[in-house]
Amino acid sequence: MLTPTTMKHFKLFRNPFLDDVQEDRDVFLSQSHRYAHAAMIDAARNGGFVAVCGECGAGKSVMRRKLIADLNNEGDVRVILPQTIDKGQLTSNHILDAIIMDLDPDAPIRRTREAKARQVQRMLLDSSRAGMRHVLVIEEAHDLSVPTMKQLKRLWEIEDGYRKVLGIVLVGQQELAARLNRQTHPEMREVILRCLIATLDPLSRDDCEGYVKLKFSRVGKDAGEVLADGYVDALMARLTTRQGWSAVYPLYINNLLAKAMNMAAQIGAPQVTPDIIEEA
Incomplete structure (x- = not known):
């Protein structure tokens, strides 16, 4: 869950991960x-x-x-x-x-x-x-x-x-x-x-990127304004175990990004970097 401080920090007026599927255009299909x-x-x-x-x-x-x-x-x-x-x-x-x-x-x-x-x-x-x-x-x-x-x-x-x-x-x-x-x-x-x-398989790297971009575009935000370069690879790495089991699914991506965005807002970072995602 994004905190009010995080929403204000990233200039978001609607949470991209809460009640995020309200019509057909909100559905991402791998x-x-x-x-x-x-x-x-x-x-x-x-x-x-x-x-x-x-x-x-x-x-x-x-x-x-x-x-x-x-x-x-x-x-x-x-x-x-x-x-x-x-x-x-x-x-x-x-x-x-x-x-x-x-x-x-x-x-x-x-x-x-x-x-x-x-x-x-x-x-x-x-x-x-x-x-x-x-x-x-x-x-x-x-x-x-x-x-x-x-x-x-x-x-x-x-x-x-x-x-x-x-x-x-x-x-x-x-x-x-x-x-x-x-x-x-x-x-x-x-x-x-x-x-x-x-x-329903885990999302590929391209699908992960497409999914995140859709979530932010549906709330009127460019993902690049919030997430620094390399965020996709960081998400993929963070959601994949050493044994190769992948949890790159929509809900896991939502939860990880929300946690990382809250951390970035707490330290005043202008964007969520790969390092922040790794620590989240």
């Missing part, structure tokens, strides 16, 4: 982000099954928000978002409830599981024949139980002729990718064999 977004859109429009995986701070929630915004703009895909907070407790019954509520909030929900399953199938088929597509989006999907993930596959198999009527997008941390490993989880093979995994 190559892996573009691939993940394309895979999510394809799943939504063509009845696919995709899991978007990434470390904490990699931009998964932003990808989910962008997907929903893009689909809402197009208008022919209904997005289903289960609201159960603890995804570890999410069951197929909850998902059926979510489908009914999001397709028709006023529809009475059948009580028995068989009746409810038939109700969901009928609603999806009717909506599909009316020209709509549907996508089920589940965030924090790394917490889903194995039985629930298996039941997702059965929902995904609902068809109208040759056409799938429900796409599925799972969004989760790297534990989700580990769960979708056939070697370690053979009991999940019926899901794994049908699910495309899109991983």
Whole structure:
């Protein structure tokens, strides 16, 4: 978090790292982000099954928000978002409830599981024949139980002729990718064999520079006014361990730059130098 002193020191009127994604122009897409977004859109429009995986701070929630915004703009895909907070407790019954509520909030929900399953199938088929597509989006999907993930596959198999009527997008941390490993989880093979995994990779050097420039430009500031030459290499080095593990993700970059900018303001430095980034 940038302090008021830091904001004044660098003549900033808005924090470039706080509530920084408010519209589509605020979204930075690296190559892996573009691939993940394309895979999510394809799943939504063509009845696919995709899991978007990434470390904490990699931009998964932003990808989910962008997907929903893009689909809402197009208008022919209904997005289903289960609201159960603890995804570890999410069951197929909850998902059926979510489908009914999001397709028709006023529809009475059948009580028995068989009746409810038939109700969901009928609603999806009717909506599909009316020209709509549907996508089920589940965030924090790394917490889903194995039985629930298996039941997702059965929902995904609902068809109208040759056409799938429900796409599925799972969004989760790297534990989700580990769960979708056939070697370690053979009991999940019926899901794994049908699910495309899109991983959000750490940013490259060029992407890191592009990301930082975008953050500052969106608050009316040139990054070069705040950050001294060499800042990109300093960020890359500071966020990479000696073992080669990279944490060059948007959230980590934001936090490191905020800390470095606060340090620079404290000592009265006109710019954030590579040395300050190294010490932050």
